[in-house]
Amino acid sequence: MLKRFTNFLTSLKFGIILFIIIAVYSIIGTVIPQGMDMQFYLNQYQTFGSLMVFLQFDQVYSSVIYLVIVFVFIINLVGCTLKILPLQLKKMKDYIPNKGKNNENLYENWMDIEDIKRGFSKRGFKVIDREEGSYAVKHRIGHIGSSVTHLGIVIIILGALIGNMFVKEGYITLAPGEVYVFDEDGFTFRLNDFYLDLREDGSVEQYYSELTVYEDEKEPREEMIWVNNPLNINGMYFYQSDYGWASKMQITCADGHVHQESIIKENPHAFYEPEDLTVFLYGYFPDFSMDMHGNPVTLSQNVRNPAYAVVLYNEEGYVDSYIVEPGQPIKYKDIVITFVDSVLYTGLTYRQDFGYYPVLIGSIVLTLGILLSFYFYPKYILISPDEIIPVTRQNVWGFTIKIKKILEELNKVRGNNQ
Amino acid sequence: MNIVFFEEVSFTIAFVIYIAAALSFFVYLAGGKEKAGKFGVIASIAGFIVHTAAMILRVIESGRLPFSNQFEFASSFTWGIVLIFLIIQFYYKFSSLGAFVMPLAFLMMGYASMLSKDIKPLMPALQSRWLTIHVGAAVISYGSFAVACGLAVMYLLNRKNMHKADSKLPDAEAYDYLSYRIIAFGFLMLTIVIVTGAIWAKYAWSRYWAWDPKETWSLITWLIYSVYLHLRFNRGWRGKPAAWFAVIGFVCVIFTFVGVNILLPGLHSYK
Ligand code: HEM
Numbered sequence: 001m002l003k004r005f006t007n008f009l010t011s012l013k014f015g016i017i018l019f020i021i022i023a024v025y026s027i028i029g030t031v032i033p034q035g036m037d038m039q040f041y042l043n044q045y046q047t048f049g050s051l052m053v054f055l056q057f058d059q060v061y062s063s064v065i066y067l068v069i070v071f072v073f074i075i076n077l078v079g080c081t082l083k084i085l086p087l088q089l090k091k092m093k094d095y096i097p098n099k100g101k102n103n104e105n106l107y108e109n110w111m112d113i114e115d116i117k118r119g120f121s122k123r124g125f126k127v128i129d130r131e132e133g134s135y136a137v138k139h140r141i142g143h144i145g146s147s148v149t150h151l152g153i154v155i156i157i158l159g160a161l162i163g164n165m166f167v168k169e170g171y172i173t174l175a176p177g178e179v180y181v182f183d184e185d186g187f188t189f190r191l192n193d194f195y196l197d198l199r200e201d202g203s204v205e206q207y208y209s210e211l212t213v214y215e216d217e218k219e220p221r222e223e224m225i226w227v228n229n230p231l232n233i234n235g236m237y238f239y240q241s242d243y244g245w246a247s248k249m250q251i252t253c254a255d256g257h258v259h260q261e262s263i264i265k266e267n268p269h270a271f272y273e274p275e276d277l278t279v280f281l282y283g284y285f286p287d288f289s290m291d292m293h294g295n296p297v298t299l300s301q302n303v304r305n306p307a308y309a310v311v312l313y314n315e316e317g318y319v320d321s322y323i324v325e326p327g328q329p330i331k332y333k334d335i336v337i338t339f340v341d342s343v344l345y346t347g348l349t350y351r352q353d354f355g356y357y358p359v360l361i362g363s364i365v366l367t368l369g370i371l372l373s374f375y376f377y378p379k380y381i382l383i384s385p386d387e388i389i390p391v392t393r394q395n396v397w398g399f400t401i402k403i404k405k406i407l408e409e410l411n412k413v414r415g416n417n418q
Numbered sequence: 419m420n421i422v423f424f425e426e427v428s429f430t431i432a433f434v435i436y437i438a439a440a441l442s443f444f445v446y447l448a449g450g451k452e453k454a455g456k457f458g459v460i461a462s463i464a465g466f467i468v469h470t471a472a473m474i475l476r477v478i479e480s481g482r483l484p485f486s487n488q489f490e491f492a493s494s495f496t497w498g499i500v501l502i503f504l505i506i507q508f509y510y511k512f513s514s515l516g517a518f519v520m521p522l523a524f525l526m527m528g529y530a531s532m533l534s535k536d537i538k539p540l541m542p543a544l545q546s547r548w549l550t551i552h553v554g555a556a557v558i559s560y561g562s563f564a565v566a567c568g569l570a571v572m573y574l575l576n577r578k579n580m581h582k583a584d585s586k587l588p589d590a591e592a593y594d595y596l597s598y599r600i601i602a603f604g605f606l607m608l609t610i611v612i613v614t615g616a617i618w619a620k621y622a623w624s625r626y627w628a629w630d631p632k633e634t635w636s637l638i639t640w641l642i643y644s645v646y647l648h649l650r651f652n653r654g655w656r657g658k659p660a661a662w663f664a665v666i667g668f669v670c671v672i673f674t675f676v677g678v679n680i681l682l683p684g685l686h687s688y689k
Contacts, residue, residue, distance in 0.1 A: 012648060226542070239622075398595065
């Protein structure tokens with residue numbers, strides 16, 4: 001009973017069932033929107049919504065179900081590979097295949113067997129004479145091709161799973177001059193400059209963040225990050241992923257005394273307590289214009305005609321909205337609100353995922369395994385006084401054609417020599 | 419007249435020649451005139467040359483490889499199909515294969531011709547040499563799967579009249595094997611596509627694998643061909659079921675290529 005169970009667990013049949021389950025489950029994840037909240041599914045799919053959430057269709061790829069399937073898949077794959085590996089290793093050392101019904105005898109009368117053997121020898125085959133007969137063999141290493149491929153897959157999956165448990169990631173924004181301390185990791189960033197490379201049509205060619213990195217016990221150094229060129233600090237990668245405008249907001253009284261000064265970056269709301277006033281910067285438009293619906297837009301990221309769209313709220317709700325130039329005052333009761341000094345800030349995503357390295361190694365192993373399986377597969381030629389039979393499990397047809405060509409060549413050489 | 423004009427002209431000429439090639443292969447298949455088959459091959463070669471010229475002009479105009487929007491992918495995909503077809507044709511001389519492959523080529527070219535041909539500069543995320551390897555491998559891989567699918571269809575049709583002496587189609591067994599070998603090659607290339615895609619994503623987007631629909635569907639395609647290879651190797655699947663599988667695999671490739679873009683827009687872009 002147990003034996004039958006393990007046999008099934010490690011069988012190719014079960015493997016293929018798992019392949020199909022994985023494929024179907026993955027497809028579900030591409031069809032159903034992922035990561036929305038529960039209400040979305042209940043509304044969208046009515047009665048089925050709750051079942052779908054129960055089956056974790058809302059987060060297929062991070063679901064426990066998926067994890068379990070992948071885990072069973074690994075057990076299946078490892079079990080199946082361990083079952084065949086000993087035989088493969090043995091075959092690599094010493095093995096002569098039997099001829100089957102698909103194997104053609106290419107022997108013809110003109111052939112001188114010793115001559116032919118030398119010919120194969122010259123073409124990279126190893127010719128081995130045995131009592132039972134001779135054979136020529138090449139690429140015996142290919143016997144372990146499937147195991148190498150499978151090993152690659154196992155390394156990839158385990159590397160990814162374990163890596164994901166330790167991923168550190170986040171997002172920071174920095175305006176020029178700002179500093180960010182990565183306490184735990186022992187380094188500090190200072191953004192020296194951030195700029196866009198614009199093309200003639202106004203589209204962005206590239207985004208550049210220039211930083212100074214202060215790392216414990218090391219000289220400070222200058223670094224530059226752009227899209228497709230992340231900065232790697234001890235396995236923590238920093239990516240150019242976003243940008244925006246940071247603006248300085250000042251709240252003064254009529255005589256110019258400054259009450260509050262804040263930098264408005266990602267969070268566009270600022271609160272001024274004494275008046276219970278919320279200042280909402282709807283947007284900064286470096287190249288201000290109105291679209292056909294009367295909404296403010298920017299034509300480019302070039303500072304040509306800068307303007308701020310500002311909305312004020314107090315405890316009773318909406319007060320008013322304004323479009324102002326830099327420094328142009330917005331008056332509210334006794335105070336004056338101004339926006340100035342807008343600069344581009346950079347948005348950097350960071351991610352540390354050591355799983356990448358095993359996944360990369362696994363991918364290389366996988367690719368090598370596939371090469372072994374399909375190109376450096378074991379090739380045998382059984383040779384006896386009246387038989388020349390190409391034998392291979394992988395590709396009898398192609399290999400037979402190849403050997404026919406070699407024999408033709410040998411025939412030509414023989415013709416020339418005579 | 420400028421380079422763009424010549425590019426469009428050569429693209430259209432190539433398209434027309436591909437249609438002509440497909441038609442003459444049909445004539446060959448239906449009527450058995452050797453000449454029609456020969457003409458089909460010559461037309462395919464001519465179309466391929468003109469198409470290559472169109473792509474080169476585009477490279478000159480844009481200063482980069484034609485790998486960055488759906489039109490360019492579709493055009494390159496067609497190019498890959500014809501390239502693999504011509505290589506197989508050169509080695510095995512199965513003229514009738516053209517009747518099954520060239521229609522795929524001209525359909526793909528037709529799809530390309532409906533898309534915007536604007537030359538846009540590369541957005542920053544696409545400025546990577548990994549992109550070149552990634553898409554280059556995809557062109558070869560998808561082209562191979564297309565040709566394997568053509569061979570499988572040939573096999574399926576040919577099986578019916580295998581016993582007819584006057585069959586113009588060569589040995590069905592050969593299609594079956596060749597289709598399999600080409601799928602194995604396509605599978606190797608698809609593996610390289612996925613791996614280089616992951617490496618590129620690591621440098622551009624921070625995550626080597628993000629389960630976006632395109633990635634997921636390429637994985638599904640890969641799994642399907644992997645099932646095919648296992649059944650074939652271990653269960654001796656060949657002939658009809660294997661041929662159907664090759665067709666299904668290619669449907670999956672097409673879905674990954676076209677369907678995902680239309681139906682399942684994902685993050686395969688930098689905002
Ligand atoms: C995505 C995952 C997998 C990949 C890429 C893969 C790849 C390969 C490759 C390339 C071969 C060489 C055989 C050929 O020429 O077709 C092979 C053989 C084989 N695979 Fe897999 N495999 C995978 C998963 C599995 C699973 C889950 C099982 C089942 C338990 C399995 C069972 C086998 C067996 C039994 C062989 C034959 C080995 C031999 O007799 O030499 N594989 N695999």
